[in-house]
Amino acid sequence: MRYKALAARPYPNPLRGRVFRLLVQLGVDVEVPPELEGAATNDEVVAYLRGRRPDLLVIPFHAQRDRQDERTSGLDLLARVRAEIPELRDVPVFMPVSVYGRVAFEAAWRAAPLKAVEPLFEEDLADAAALPRLLETLRRQHRPR
Numbered sequence: 001m002r003y004k005a006l007a008a009r010p011y012p013n014p015l016r017g018r019v020f021r022l023l024v025q026l027g028v029d030v031e032v033p034p035e036l037e038g039a040a041t042n043d044e045v046v047a048y049l050r051g052r053r054p055d056l057l058v059i060p061f062h063a064q065r066d067r068q069d070e071r072t073s074g075l076d077l078l079a080r081v082r083a084e085i086p087e088l089r090d091v092p093v094f095m096p097v098s099v100y101g102r103v104a105f106e107a108a109w110r111a112a113p114l115k116a117v118e119p120l121f122e123e124d125l126a127d128a129a130a131l132p133r134l135l136e137t138l139r140r141q142h143r144p145r
Contacts, residue, residue: 003028003138007058008036008045008077011096018125019058019096026135028056039067042077046084053087056138060096061105061119075108082114089115092137096120 005028010016023030035048049057059081061074074095082089093114097105099122109119118137124130 001027003055005030005056005058005094006036006049006052006054007032008049009038009040009060009062009064009074010058011060011062011098012038015060015096015098015122018122019094019120022120022125022131022134023058023094025131026138028138030058039064041066041068041070042072042080045077046080049081049085049088054091057081057088057091057093058096059093060098061101061108062098063101063104073104073108075105075112075114078114078117079112091116093117094120094134094137096122098122 003026005023007030010019010032020030031054033048036045057078059074059078063071063073066072078093078095093116095105095117097119102121105119118134120130120134
């Protein structure tokens with residue numbers, strides 16, 4: 001079974017490659033539209049996602065400044081997507097989290113957990129046990145095309 005994923009603001013470092021290789025092993029085709037690369041604003045990402053129906057979203061947690069110099073994170077972006085695009089509320093989200101961002105992610109997550117989010121902690125990506133868990137998340141949350 002193949003799944004289609006859209007990635008927004010993926011890490012521009014080796015973590016991106018590790019995450020994408022893991023997704024390929026799961027049968028996920030990842031699209032990274034140029035509009036969603038780098039410092040795309042939350043407004044730009046939300047506008048791009050309207051009317052689209054991927055099987056999976058890949059939204060890294062990393063906190064950053066967008067091209068308008070606004071601070072944001074993957075959780076901020078996802079909250080906007082869930083609030084403004086009802087058809088994407090139940091789409092599963094794999095959220096890569098670097099070793100440097102884990103403490104900030106866990107604090108933010110405790111304050112405002114979001115439904116259908118599977119964190120992908122960098123230090124766990126090499127663990128073969130993660131594959132069945134992630135595949136089950138995909139199967140449970142969404143039917144592939």
